[in-house]
Amino acid sequence: MPVITFANAKGGAGKTTAALILATELATQGHRVTILDADPQRWITSWHEVTGRLQNVQVISEVSMGSLQSHLRENRDQTDYFIVDLAGARDALVATAIGLSDHVFIPIQGCAMDAKGGAQILELLKQLKEKAGIAISHSVVLTRMSSVVTTRAMTAIKALLAERGVAVLDTPIAERVAFRDIFDCGGTLYTMDEGKVSNLDKARENARAFAAEVLRLVPARASRAGSLRGAFRTLRRAA
Ligand SMILES: Nc1ncnc2c1ncn2[C@@H]1O[C@H](COP(=O)(O)OP(=O)(O)OP(=O)(O)O)[C@@H](O)[C@H]1O
């Protein structure tokens, strides 16, 4: 039951949207997903309230420093993937969640390339490795990409980050109405109305490609959750 966390110290980078797209896609494909909503804005909790019961999806709200580890421990038997949505901050909860993760995704808006908040998370990951000896795998996911961004521009962005040793997912998350509307409509991209939401098929295709890449990077069985307690102790010392 791997723990996947979305983090960017800057608000509005697209963390919650990417987390929900991944969670609903994995659930649709039959994986049991537990979303830990550690974002004080509680967007995923609100989405879940609108949605009602959804197969393979469990949402836990009010996640704090103190409760994070027990949520992971108590739900691991009924969870294939934990997905943690964090606030746009760089605080102790963010550091703890990152330290307990199997993989951290850092969403960065492709169009703006305002990577400052992302850089803060990369710095935090570096400190965890150097000071606490905890190496967490991570990658940048470009979000809100406009369809006019060319393959050449993408390649250039990836090369820039690769120079700094940062992996970037091949699949960017496009700017799509469906990815915004899902929060109001509730449900998944597959329960939304094709007649009402433009380019829903393209949004679904994007979500599938994104999830496929995540599944390759973070296979269901690989997890550090077994050593959670030790990692948590180390983190408390490092914080
Ligand atoms: N791929 C996308 N397509 C369309 N709209 C998007 C996309 N990603 C994000 N948005 C919109 O951008 C805004 C910010 O996105 P989101 O809430 O996902 O960011 P966040 O990083 O979770 O922000 P915060 O730090 O405030 O929690 C929202 O209005 C959301 O609907």
Ligand SMILES: [Mg+2]
């Ligand atoms: Mg958010």
